[in-house]
Amino acid sequence: MTRVDVYTELERVLEDDPPPGPADPRIHHVLRHVSVGAVVLAEAVSAYRALQGLEASDSTDLVATAADIAALLQSALQDTDAFAEPWTGGDPLEFIDALEQLLYSFVLLTDDEHRSLALRSDELQELLSAPTVASALRDLPPDGGGSG
Amino acid sequence: MSGDEYDWGASATVETAVVVHDALRAYPALLARREGGDEAAGREALEVARRLSAAGRTIVLFREEIEAGIDSVNTPYRTGLVMLRLTCALVGLAADPWDQRAQLSPAELDALVEQDGLGDWLIGMVQAVREAAE
Numbered sequence: 001m002t003r004v005d006v007y008t009e010l011e012r013v014l015e016d017d018p019p020p021g022p023a024d025p026r027i028h029h030v031l032r033h034v035s036v037g038a039v040v041l042a043e044a045v046s047a048y049r050a051l052q053g054l055e056a057s058d059s060t061d062l063v064a065t066a067a068d069i070a071a072l073l074q075s076a077l078q079d080t081d082a083f084a085e086p087w088t089g090g091d092p093l094e095f096i097d098a099l100e101q102l103l104y105s106f107v108l109l110t111d112d113e114h115r116s117l118a119l120r121s122d123e124l125q126e127l128l129s130a131p132t133v134a135s136a137l138r139d140l141p142p143d144g145g146g147s148g
Numbered sequence: 149m150s151g152d153e154y155d156w157g158a159s160a161t162v163e164t165a166v167v168v169h170d171a172l173r174a175y176p177a178l179l180a181r182r183e184g185g186d187e188a189a190g191r192e193a194l195e196v197a198r199r200l201s202a203a204g205r206t207i208v209l210f211r212e213e214i215e216a217g218i219d220s221v222n223t224p225y226r227t228g229l230v231m232l233r234l235t236c237a238l239v240g241l242a243a244d245p246w247d248q249r250a251q252l253s254p255a256e257l258d259a260l261v262e263q264d265g266l267g268d269w270l271i272g273m274v275q276a277v278r279e280a281a282e
Contacts, residue, residue, distance in 0.1 A: 063194065063242050070236035071249035077233055100232050101208065104201035107239060111198050117205045 026082035030092045033076040037095055038136040040072050044102050045128065051109060052118065059110040066106035069099050090132030098127040164203045165273035168231050171196050172261060172270070175234060176254045182241045193241035200235045204228070226266045233260060 047065050076083065076096065083092045105118035119127075128134065174196050181189035207228060233252060240250030252260075261267040 059194070060244060063239060063244070066239045067243040067247040067250060070239040071247060074233060074236045074240075074250045074252070077229070080229060100204070103232075103235060103239065104204040107194070107197050107201040107235070108205065110194065114198055114202050117202050119205075 026079060026085070029076075029079050029082045033072065034092060034095055034132075034136050037072050037076065037099060038140055040068050041095075041099060041102070041133070042137060042140055044069055044099075044106070045124065048102060048105065048119070048124065049121075052105075052121070062106050062110050066103055069103045069106070073099055073103065090135060091130075092132060094127075094130035094132040095136060098130065098133050101127055160203075160206050160209075162273060162277055164207060164227060164231070165270050166277055167199050167203045168227060168234070169270045169274045171200055171234050171238070172230070172257065175237060175252075175257065178238070178241055179251065179254070182246050187244075190242045190244065190246060193238040197235050197238035197242060200231055200238065204231055204235065207231075226260075226263055227270075230260050230266065233257075 044065055047061075051062065073096065083096055101119055101123070108114040108118040128137065174192075178189045178193045178196070182193070234257070236250045237252040237257075240247035243250075261270075
């Protein structure tokens with residue numbers, strides 16, 4: 001799996017691909033995190049689908065993928081209120097919710113006692129079908145990830 | 149709710165409060181140990197992250213019951229937020245090498261907990277649970 005350097009991606013998006021519209025710093029904050037988060041999410045979903053059916057997984061890989069999600073979420077949630085406000089692009093909390101549930105599930109897959117609580121395939125699909133999430137994943141370039 | 153129904157929402161709320169409270173107390177020491185090169189702190193951080201993650205998934209399963217049983221709308225929202233950011237930080241500690249991008253400073257954590265009286269709510273909930281168990 002290609003690892004994403006979240007902060008590098010955030011800076012690249014910020015410098016090379018400024019969002020259209022008014023320069024509201026809160027909207028900018030949401031847009032750049034959704035943009036980079038879509039890449040992180042697509043890679044995480046691909047990895048999750050590959051790993052969830054295995055009885056034993058390498059916890060190092062699971063934690064590494066979870067850490068990418070964690071870094072993105074920690075940066076995004078520095079301005080929590082920005083994500084709590086609906087905007088024209090949809091409801092960004094749907095995006096946070098999907099990443100949050102995947103983060104927990106990757107951690108739960110590291111331990112046999114807890115793995116039954118991790119996201120099932122149908123639950124994952126429901127999260128990915130949320131309008132804001134589906135839209136962000138559709139906008140990814142063809143090599144942007146493997147959400148299926 | 150009738151007397152013979154188990155209140156899953158209340159149970160999940162109490163269990164979550166205890167897990168978050170204990171994780172909040174553990175995190176600063178784990179961070180300091182990881183910064184000092186103690187790799188065992190990473191493994192312990194993953195264990196705490198597992199408990200938080202289990203609580204986080206349980207909250208999703210009983211979200212409606214939890215929100216219906218709490219008088220402050222902000223409390224479950226703030227608890228969930230602190231739980232998420234704490235899990236992120238602990239996962240960063242558990243990564244090899246440890247991932248500083250996901251860390252929270254103790255001051256950031258304090259600020260989160262102080263919002264909307266969440267810290268007082270957590271302490272009250274945990275004290276009540278532990279007194280009832282004694």
